[in-house]
């Protein structure tokens with residue numbers, strides 16, 4: 001017997017990822033897409049990936065690949081995909097008008113118990129959910145690609161979202177093996193992209209100001225900071241790099257403020273700096289679909305290795 005039904009709207013990259021995560025924990029998943037061929041393509045792709053994961057010993061959960069696949073069904077009817085679901089996860093393209101349309105359709109079929117959740121990367125909950133009858137049950141659950149190997153999910157409430165919906169969704173994300181974080185209120189870029197953009201901005205300035213090459217900037221992260229950040233956040237790094245947090249601030253607080261006061265303005269991401277970064281990146285991986293796909297495979301293999309390492313922690 002399944003644990004309950006999950007509806008997924010949009011069966012692209014992210015919809016497929018969610019379907020696999022929910023099925024791995026024993027939920028029944030109904031996958032809907034406006035294009036029926038996307039759903040059949042998604043099912044074929046999921047079946048193959050589950051078999052590959054099983055062969056590699058990386059399948060999540062305690063069910064076999066066949067059992068997990070058996071929990072996922074394609075659905076050509078929006079209402080049928082959502083009716084009776086505990087949680088509906090929207091995964092359509094990043095377009096506000098489209099998302100609003102989907103959520104008004106969802107509002108019409110939702111009961112008072114369903115969680116209505118969006119995978120949006122950048123659109124604020126108040127833009128998508130305001131005015132809906134079930135606004136109290138609406139939430140953004142923003143995954144990171146590829147969700148099967150990168151467990152973070154950012155949960156962002158609408159100002160009217162009930163705390164119980166935040167709590168329920170956080171528990172559900174933990175249950176399916178993800179690592180949820182909760183924002184107490186909406187903020188542009190949520191948390192991951194705000195932190196990511198701060199890193200990108202300073203990386204760009206170091207290149208623009210002629211301090212370093214693009215390759216070396218990337219190495220600062222991949223061979224330095226990123227090594228620690230795979231296991232712990234910047235705050236815990238501080239705590240361990242001195243005799244605790246307060247000792248770190250005593251030692252380095254003024255230095256941090258001095259250095260931070262030299263940070264330049266927001267880069268415009270154009271001109272000679274863009275040419276320089278583009279040349280550096282394309283010399284390793286040309287911007288062609290084939291080369292990018294191959295490099296993404298390389299990345300995913302490393303993420304797989306890291307996931308294996310972290311499952312032992």
Ligand code: NAD
Pocket residue numbers: 009010011012013014015032033034035038090091092093094095098119120121122142143144145
């Ligand atoms: P995608 O283009 O791979 O998939 C979108 C799917 O939605 C397609 O299958 C499309 O046919 C379907 N669709 C379009 N209109 C529809 C409609 N009216 N009803 C039902 N289905 C419809 O996109 P994606 O990369 O999976 O992104 C989906 C969402 O997830 C976006 O909001 C995106 O910002 C977010 N997200 C993406 C990533 C990422 O790295 N790709 C990461 C986190 C969040």
